[in-house]
Amino acid sequence: MATKLKDQTAAASEREAVTVRFAGDSGDGMQLTGGQFTQSTALAGSDLATFPDFPAEIRAPQGTTFGVSAFQINFGSEAIETAGDAPDILIAMNPAALKTNLSALKPGGLIIADTGEFGPRNLKKAGYEENPLETDELKDYQLVAFDISAQTLESVKEFGLGNKEALRSKNMWTLGLVLWMFDRDRQPIRDWLHSKFAKNLDIALANEAALNAGHAYGETAEIAQGLGRYHVGAAEVEPGLYRTVTGGEALSLGLVAGASLVDLPLFFGSYPITPASPLLHTLSRLKEFGVTTFQAEDEIAAICASIGASYAGQLGVTSSSGPGIALKGEAMGLAVMTELPLVIVNSQRGGPSTGLPTKTEQSDLYQALYGRNGDAPMPVIAARSPVDAFDCAIEACRIAVEYMTPVMLLTDGYIGNAAEPWRVPAIESYERRPATHYAGEAVSPYKRDEKLARVWIKPGTPGLMHRIGGIEKNADTGNIDYAPANHQKMTDIRQAKINGVADTIPDQGFELGGPDDDLVVVGWGSTYGPIHQAVKRARRGGAKVAQVHIRHLWPMPKNLGPLLKDFDRILVPEMNTGQLKTVLRDQFLVDAKPLNKVSGQPFKIAEIGNAIEEALS
Amino acid sequence: MATKLKDQTAAASEREAVTVRFAGDSGDGMQLTGGQFTQSTALAGSDLATFPDFPAEIRAPQGTTFGVSAFQINFGSEAIETAGDAPDILIAMNPAALKTNLSALKPGGLIIADTGEFGPRNLKKAGYEENPLETDELKDYQLVAFDISAQTLESVKEFGLGNKEALRSKNMWTLGLVLWMFDRDRQPIRDWLHSKFAKNLDIALANEAALNAGHAYGETAEIAQGLGRYHVGAAEVEPGLYRTVTGGEALSLGLVAGASLVDLPLFFGSYPITPASPLLHTLSRLKEFGVTTFQAEDEIAAICASIGASYAGQLGVTSSSGPGIALKGEAMGLAVMTELPLVIVNSQRGGPSTGLPTKTEQSDLYQALYGRNGDAPMPVIAARSPVDAFDCAIEACRIAVEYMTPVMLLTDGYIGNAAEPWRVPAIESYERRPATHYAGEAVSPYKRDEKLARVWIKPGTPGLMHRIGGIEKNADTGNIDYAPANHQKMTDIRQAKINGVADTIPDQGFELGGPDDDLVVVGWGSTYGPIHQAVKRARRGGAKVAQVHIRHLWPMPKNLGPLLKDFDRILVPEMNTGQLKTVLRDQFLVDAKPLNKVSGQPFKIAEIGNAIEEALS
């Protein structure tokens, strides 16, 4: 057992919120551990937010810093909307995990380290000259270091597993210890182990044994001195049925629900790309919901097939991330021109180019709004959180069908992977707006309704044969027409139609504060959490600061301009170099000031807090 | 001979400027006729601008309205910068040409029509129920109608050509007549005919005979009554050697000159598309200037090959139009990330999607500035006129090499095809700035100079082997690096580097007027001509209006913000729905008001003039 334990009571201390970060080698099962701890936290009634942070490599060589996989969870009895600025507790399964995660830890935070992995080879791989557990490098933290590996081996001895196999249970041992720290019920985890390893009872039992041993280790006060016990109360939330969801799951479900609400089969054409692929994976398992998934040869084929499916009467959806969305630009123009419904999901990641595939960013807003040739207006909406992705997907489907238009739905790597508790909504609480395929008398394919949406005529419908295409068409007949006046007219119609979407979206409201505040912080997408927390804290501190968070990025809510013009100070935090800022300044001529972070990491609450302070000073 | 000739003197009247529009069937050789008349006009010393306006079809069925090909030329003794709002003279070689071009003609303008083509079949094809030459449909114009076809046949009789072949000379007959009207020398045209048909003397002679016959027809006052004769003086211009160029030619030459000035072989990778293809055609004939052209399998391959060539040490250039540029977006990001020089030429056309391939528009500015995933800043410059394309190409090459960056060069279908006189510059008047390929001591590939440009190391250089790619790289070593701080640093560097381009571009000046005016009209690209004329006219009329025309669209000249902020009224005419307007409002928070035209046709001077009047009222 290592040195430097500070004297500390082992009695449970009450905490409003705690942030724990599990970090280990990619092979150490940290994402699984984090996931199970999340589940346990949710069942305990705390509100929570998570941030899985894994390496770009599939399986980087064991022990390297770039092979470190981390999972952070922030949970508490108050509303939790970020994964926490700095962890209170860091679980470091090896030297590389310590090395790469230490700087994030709160000063005075707790480190739990597995000395069994701090041998010379691993130290060297992590770039340590000396063992940090034995120098005073960690003097500003609380350190609890002991041989988790050995403890695990001991605990599963009876199952006669090989050394390598046995050590696989390290994560369960650790989880057991952490469950003890937070006084959690182990039963749901045991159940999960038995269902996961249903076909391999020995493994299930070994893991269970490790889990129990870790827990028991905690209870043995002598050994576990220095390990605090925390009590985090249940959060105050709306009553209802809850589950945890990641953004990826919520978005998939939202698309299925969205298609169902407009009463159309869902066609999902995609090409794998990080971090968008989970959508394809989830939807390909939902065939019974009328979902057809198509893994195309590339992103261009994916969007084109989706356009084809929409042309044939289904709801075409395509999905990718930045580089793939770039490839879809030309085809989006075709969907704009032929006025077919289509949902394009962009799970944003760090750019430009291949950039940082596994990191998060919101730098594709320009591309979403402006990234096509010609004047090609397209509605754009963005999800603010994992849970919000569900509603946004439904909204995207609605707009696409109601206005016969492609719609871009923005999410990002952070939202996609992060989990939070979700009060499962009642499907009947959403309005059904079944799409209609026109099948009446002969009509021009560009005949429009009061919303300027053109008729949707499915091939196969007798008597309504017609031709569409990417060349400009006559506004009345739908035949090819290059005449100047006609092009002007069609351009105007396309613009007016999309602007008209604003008629069916809710007015922009304030998330916090109101028109009388001195400063408004305007955000979009996944910055919602840190902005909300930062504004809340600032308001608690007496600052006159309001929050506005925009879902509908194009067209924008009709009252947004007047709302913003009430403020002299507008702060726009974005994980890009200032893209929403451009739109706000252009549209409303307001002096929106950017606060930019382009590091592949979500904002910390404090970063926004500081900017608020500065803006108000 | 048709009716309705008004009595009119045949004596030459002095005109400051005249606009003539030749219109006929695609097979009638109107573009050739226009081109030769342009040449003749230039030799006569007038200033001029042209607007070829041809159908989307290769060869539409004879006699149809969509098969009409037109060529408009505006020339005069004052500076000419547009092809003219409305023609003074319309040459209509058949009913379809009359039908589609009549509305553009100035009230009271002159129509010259070939009655030989106004038979029942052609009238029907053009959609005429009655022969307009014989009703009073044309009563508000001057009409000179006679059988040009018969006259032509007569004039070439002696060469024993077939009827079809003989009628091919109709255009030369007509040109002869028009040359007479403007008192032009026929010799240069004769020379041209003999060099063009060097291998077929009979054809050359027949065409010459037709040319002479048309001219003689004019001289025969009796017959040609109603035909005015005009005298348009020579324009007052700088002394020097002149030629006419189209934008396409000037741009090709500019790229060759640009590459030469940076002392690099030019690699041109492209895929045919209207109206960008002429660049490929011209450059593929200039191999002796160190130009390699590569017709790729698609636009993606074209830009990628160009990036490869730049990587290997040449100057990569790629070129396309809207839909093709959309496809290049992902690869542009790669060039941004790997910091390789590259020039991307976009010859804009009517959009969105396939749109109006043969019509002009400037609706790809958004795409140029914002159309990539991630924060991917890239310099963007735009040519204002055919002649200006030469300098812009040189400037694009300079920036690309000096800053190791892709550069987008915008032109459009109008500039590409239009011709104007060009005072051929002396190449030595351009500064040579030879590129250097680093070949010194071992160095990081991301080592930068004071302009933040990274070193350019050519493969093949001993001792400097290194790896680059689209994944974020460490700012110091150039190795893959996903660390948050590094990504922030590299993002900042990429942005700072491109912003720094503003250090080496000239301050923004006024084209007309200055800071004391009440209104400034701000434009970019091919709207220069009509804006300039409109502002000039308004100023003559006493209006306090200035003109600013932006070449450097990104980064913008450093003084542009302050310059614009001096004005309360800013008018931004664009052939799109308001794209530069967005940039100005975003960057400078000025209340720039859009004036938009999206009809596939250039602005008329009057349209801008009216907007100026309105803005000042």
Add this chain to the structure above:
Amino acid sequence: MNDMTPTKLKAADFATDQEVRWCPGCGDYAILKGVQRTMAEMGATPENTVFISGIGCSSRFPYYMETYGFHTIHGRAPAIATGVKLANPDLDVWIVTGDGDGLSIGGNHMMHLLRRNLDCQVLLFNNEIYGLTKGQYSPTSRVGTRSPSTPYGSVDAPAEPCAFALGSGARFLARCIDTAQKQMPDILKRAHAHKGASFVELYQNCIVYNDDVFGAFTDKKESAHTQIWLQHGEPMLFANGEKGIALDTETLALKVVDVKDGDWQAAGVRVHDERNKVMAGLLIAMRVPDFPVALGVIYENPAPSFEQDVRTQNVEASKGKVVDLEALIKKGQTWEVNQKKLREV
């Protein structure tokens, strides 16, 4: 009395009211005529027929067919068609493309469509040139082709459409000539009857930019010697039966043999076997003047089609599953919160 029996449609019924906008004399006209005739002869239902094209002169085709039509973007017709057919397998999907559209920018989609075996007909109008963009050389242009982009002649070896299709996994290959109006309907009907992707290369004359590039074998006067129209199960004879195609089994090269008195067996002439992929590869490669050009149905070897397999799997995977959206979103570990508590803000 009102006659409600559906009248059989004529070729003209498949023409739209749109003026055809190809150059006078373009081979596209003949193909249009052949296709319209085929439609009528097959008794095609206009509303169940969809023509999907990319961009090019040839790709204007859908505008002239009184069926459903989608003129998409350059090279992407196969991808769009895949979506259409997956969404509605009952539609009869025809893809019209050019040598540039289908083999240059669109080569990848073409290969994957063929590999997947989507049930549709691909009509590739090969004029060995980019017509619409005014005559640049294409991937099928022969070495030395002078064009606006290759003023000194092209240097790259051309692609052979049928060989590419075969290598990509195509299971139906046929060839025809624009003017071969007699044979075209039968070939197109065969393509249509084939379940899966049918690839039909149509030699099409671009009178403006590549006139007579196929003259060596399309010239009617010589056609007996320069064309061989293959028929499954029939000996591969041409030149009015006086010549035939035989195989050197050692080198595996084809050769032209003289047939005396109709005794083709003696001459070693082989019988055309559409199922034989190896022979298909050899026949495709025959070039004038050494060989006649192989026309007609060269290869057919059906297999289940993609959209059918996808549909079947969708149905199979859904069997016995409850389609309950409410239940779906409630899946996984859930918990109930009972007392009303307000979240602070």
Add this chain to the structure above:
Amino acid sequence: MNDMTPTKLKAADFATDQEVRWCPGCGDYAILKGVQRTMAEMGATPENTVFISGIGCSSRFPYYMETYGFHTIHGRAPAIATGVKLANPDLDVWIVTGDGDGLSIGGNHMMHLLRRNLDCQVLLFNNEIYGLTKGQYSPTSRVGTRSPSTPYGSVDAPAEPCAFALGSGARFLARCIDTAQKQMPDILKRAHAHKGASFVELYQNCIVYNDDVFGAFTDKKESAHTQIWLQHGEPMLFANGEKGIALDTETLALKVVDVKDGDWQAAGVRVHDERNKVMAGLLIAMRVPDFPVALGVIYENPAPSFEQDVRTQNVEASKGKVVDLEALIKKGQTWEVNQKKLREV
């Protein structure tokens, strides 16, 4: 005294200082080793060697080669390589790609590179899966492949890389296995020696997402019966010479024959002829268990390379022309304006 004679580089000299980031046990390691060894054995000059890749696990390859390297974007390595080689034909260009990178998104560039015959080596790491994006099926995955995107098994027929390459016009085809360290250097040297595009398919084991998918023929114990290493001019024998490949000249199908007492002629075993394209097509298609898998150099038939032809034409076209920029821009009809007149503004 200072020894200035260049020392021969060792395999290790072609390794960079970068930590290799593939999964432990990945077949990519073996290929890397094989390539580095080949480089050393060939006496390659690091500064004249360029590795160009797309995106995928395999495409990380350039980072580990102490040569010039360009890790580009998904599927586009062939296009980038074309520019590199046209700009500098002296460079030795190696393309590294995967079954997804090279045949899914990048299939079109691959076909055109092969058709044009750019002088370079294409190493296609076929693991029948998308490794980097975590295991989705790829265009080479066999029917029924269960993957995250095909939980019920894939339904589409896979592409055969070598058949695709052949149909695209490839003139050099070879196959190897990641672990076949003995044969790999020779095959790569042959690819390198071939002037023009060399296509090398490397069966590569993805231990994480598709472990042992090639087990049926890579298993060392069975390899005598499941692998045939072709050698030009040698009879096509395997199973320690006890079996061979013969051809049924009627059906044109290959068959495995037993060889008694080494008398392969009697058994009808054919001699491998790299020039024979038809045989290449047949060999490529051999599958276990009915046949051994064809490995080694399957086909070679050189022709002038693209970049050489382009260069030659550039030189030819320039001959005798004056390179005078001033004169160029003054071309055409010009006129002189003499008196200074100011344009009004």
